[in-house]
Amino acid sequence: MNPLDLFLEPLQYEFMTHALITTSIAAILCALLSCWLVLIGWSLMGDAVSHAVLPGVVLAYVFGAPFALGALVFGFIAVSLIGAIRSTTRVKEDAAIGIVFTTLFALGLVLISATPSQTDLNHIIFGNILGVSNAELAQIALLAAIAFAVLVIKRRDLTLYAFDPTHAHAIGLNPKFLGALLLGLLALTSVVALQVVGVILVVAMLIIPGATAYLLTDRFSRMLVIAPALSVASAITGIYLSYWLDAASGGLVVVVQGCAFGLAYVFAPRHGLLSKLHQHRIAQPATP
Template sequence: MIALVDLLLAPFDYQFMTRALIATLIASIVCALLSCWLVLVGWSLMGDAVSHAVLPGVVLAYILGIPFAIGAVVFGILAVGLIGAVRSTGRVKEDAAIGIVFTTLFALGLVLISITPSQTDLNHIVFGNILGASTTDIVQIAILGATVAIVLIVKRRDFTLYAFDPVHTHAIGLNPRRLGMILLGLLALTAVTALQVVGIVLVVAMLIIPGATARLLTDRFNTMLLIAPSIAAGSSVIGLYLAYYQDTSPGGMVVLTQGIAFGLVYLFGPGHGIVTTALRSASERGRTRRVS
């Protein structure tokens, strides 16, 4: 028993591990909350686009000495506007427009990183550096995360109605376009929140996997809002422990743990799991034969 306690507490003898856990929990929970709406709206690809497109905004914000969130929101909105402009011609489909815009903006961000003199390694924006999180980083993550969570909670009914039925949303006097823009702004802020943890490359995983996993476990949206953050938080803790003891990438291990959780639910989930459904069907067929 004592050995087990020592095993659990040993990583937190180091302050950088404690800071990493706090930052990862905040970022993963906020990402999981937003992921519930992204999955319902069908914005998985848009989440990928915005999370990558904010990179040049973050780098420019660093160059100008302004908060990362400002640059991220500006370029997140710019990306959406460009996607709409390219798509509006009718000759380029939406998926192609998204791919063109986000890869171009992401490439611009990489170029800016390569030519920006810096005392810090800006490649951490791309790949994450959760073990290097400072107290200032945690404060920034907490402020951005709290902002996103408060807006999501306050506007949850409007966002949920928009996700299920934009036409009805407009019919009752709400503005679907405005709600969509608010969600995109929150998406940009959330991407910045998760930058320090997993970097731009893996942000989309944290924005999609928890919500998709929760969707397989329940048909009730309010329950999704509880399950998704729980899965994300559990994956964060397990992933950091595995990263510490296996000496692997913390951000990568957190996302890998989320992916494994999704795989297990996809296969063995009580309601919609493939294996569970197959076993249930086989059992019902066997029961039918015995009755007949």
């Protein structure tokens, strides 16, 4: 089989084209948002929100509502609870995040175990890329378009907030609003990615692309290009590997992203391990 056949054969199946389109959409959105999350230091927040939506998805299934609606509601609930605990108690942010996301995630697991169903709800946890329907594809595209539009429109304000919230406040911006907006976009993005890779792997798509781009460039504008490009390439590669290896699609997408980060960690021109070792050798004084 020649290389062209390796590329074209999976495209004969509708479930593969749906998987490629859906995963690419989620990859672009997650990668863009991950740039801000990595810059601000909100990686743990991404973990919290992505796990906290689980009970909302299960309850949406129970009541026959769209999964995205339940996930979005609980995403905002999680963000609100974390903010309330942080602002009204002595508990610090990392502890508040841990309390909220573990409790809500555990509630979701309990609901799954207690819900009589002819449907395997485990795909909520592990994803179901190859089972995306036309309706789900349209829903993912709509939610992603909304989140993408907000990110594009508010990108300058969000970037200033990420670098210097004090200066943002001094020029008339509202840091609390921008923080809340970013958390809302995080909840919305988690819903989009949830249907692709599941609750557990969403956090990887929200962190790895931005972290990889952060090693490859010192300019944020370039991060916003590098992260989505790497994320989409990883997503497509992972989907193709899952077809030819008959392995878990979502897991392979994240594994490829992790490999891309590993390569950047070692070979990044200025911030990679080899570059650091070279700089260290140059800085060492010569021994007589």
